[in-house]
Amino acid sequence: MSTDQATVWREQVGLVLARAGRVRGGARDQVIELLAAQPCALSAVEIEDELRARGRPIGRASIYRVLDLLAEHGLVERVAVGDGQTRFERVHPGGHHHHHLVCEQCGRLVAFDDPGLERAIDGLSERLGIRVESHDVLLRGACGRCG
Amino acid sequence: MSTDQATVWREQVGLVLARAGRVRGGARDQVIELLAAQPCALSAVEIEDELRARGRPIGRASIYRVLDLLAEHGLVERVAVGDGQTRFERVHPGGHHHHHLVCEQCGRLVAFDDPGLERAIDGLSERLGIRVESHDVLLRGACGRCG
DNA sequence: ATACGTGCAAAGTATTTGCAAACGG
DNA sequence: CCGTTTGCAAATACTTTGCACGTAT
Numbered sequence: 001m002s003t004d005q006a007t008v009w010r011e012q013v014g015l016v017l018a019r020a021g022r023v024r025g026g027a028r029d030q031v032i033e034l035l036a037a038q039p040c041a042l043s044a045v046e047i048e049d050e051l052r053a054r055g056r057p058i059g060r061a062s063i064y065r066v067l068d069l070l071a072e073h074g075l076v077e078r079v080a081v082g083d084g085q086t087r088f089e090r091v092h093p094g095g096h097h098h099h100h101l102v103c104e105q106c107g108r109l110v111a112f113d114d115p116g117l118e119r120a121i122d123g124l125s126e127r128l129g130i131r132v133e134s135h136d137v138l139l140r141g142a143c144g145r146c147g
Numbered sequence: 148m149s150t151d152q153a154t155v156w157r158e159q160v161g162l163v164l165a166r167a168g169r170v171r172g173g174a175r176d177q178v179i180e181l182l183a184a185q186p187c188a189l190s191a192v193e194i195e196d197e198l199r200a201r202g203r204p205i206g207r208a209s210i211y212r213v214l215d216l217l218a219e220h221g222l223v224e225r226v227a228v229g230d231g232q233t234r235f236e237r238v239h240p241g242g243h244h245h246h247h248l249v250c251e252q253c254g255r256l257v258a259f260d261d262p263g264l265e266r267a268i269d270g271l272s273e274r275l276g277i278r279v280e281s282h283d284v285l286l287r288g289a290c291g292r293c294g
Numbered sequence: 295a296t297a298c299g300t301g302c303a304a305a306g307t308a309t310t311t312g313c314a315a316a317c318g319g
Numbered sequence: 320c321c322g323t324t325t326g327c328a329a330a331t332a333c334t335t336t337g338c339a340c341g342t343a344t
Binding site for chain 1: 307308309310311317318319
């Protein structure tokens with residue numbers, strides 16, 4: 001068995017979808033393959049452009065349907081950066097999740113994680129009398145290259 | 148002088164816009180008045196609906212222009228919740244900013260703040276070698292009423 | 295008078311949906 | 320075969336822009 005992150009995720013996706021009675025298809029495989037190889041989140045439009053650039057053009061509607069399907073099964077996570085585009089990135093079973101910095105200079109999306117931040121957020125439930133199911137942190141600033 | 152939050156903000160807006168050479172207008176005053184009275188963020192569409200319901204219909208384009216103007220001058224902040232709508236809420240000079248919880252049951256947007264969270268985020272700049280200009284935290288879960 | 299403000303209609307962009315054809319098991 | 324998947328085109332939904340007219344100072 002493989003421990004490579006991309007491969008693990010690809011296998012996980014295959015399992016979950018098969019169990020859900022889904023049949024494989026060319027378009028979906030392409031989207032999954034592309035997402036598996038990404039270090040960070042991509043939008044539907046970015047996926048469309050990238051696949052077209054690779055000579056595997058796929059209908060935009062299909063891309064949205066694939067992303068919806070993956071999101072329903074918790075295989076990808078929606079990342080809202082605040083420009084009018086929703087981005088998607090793989091979610092790993094273990095829960096090892098991270099957050100993002102949008103670089104205001106180069107526009108790149110950079111991932112990071114921080115245990116202290118997670119701890120601070122975990123403490124909120126109790127302190128505020130709410131139940132927190134999930135959370136997102138978005139930073140704006142300058143990335144390591146631009147800073 | 149008033150210390151009421153809503154009034155302070157309204158006065159601040161008047162000052163800044165006057166200094167920027169802006170002339171008052173009916174539509175803008177309505178939007179500002181509405182935002183001043185809000186406890187939390189509103190979208191352009193919500194503003195339009197609310198003003199229409201109050202018998203003061205205003206063109207949607209004007210609402211967007213007013214919000215853009217206010218945002219340019221740092222008088223409102225954009226809040227992205229991840230449904231395809233941008234929301235806006237007043238920003239206070241002192242910087243006393245907060246974050247949001249989207250209740251998955253009732254859909255309400257609830258504000259909260261937490262010094263520990265801010266501290267954790269402030270520490271990131273150094274630890275990650277990036278420069279953080281601003282940040283947003285979005286929680287999903289159940290609010291006090293629904294939890 | 296002059297620049298700013300406003301509304302309407304049209305354009306733009308991201309996303310969703312309907313439907314018929316192609317495909318997988 | 321039969322249900323799933325796909326692509327296309329059309330429909331939505333939010334937001335932006337162009338333009339003619341109204342208004343504040």
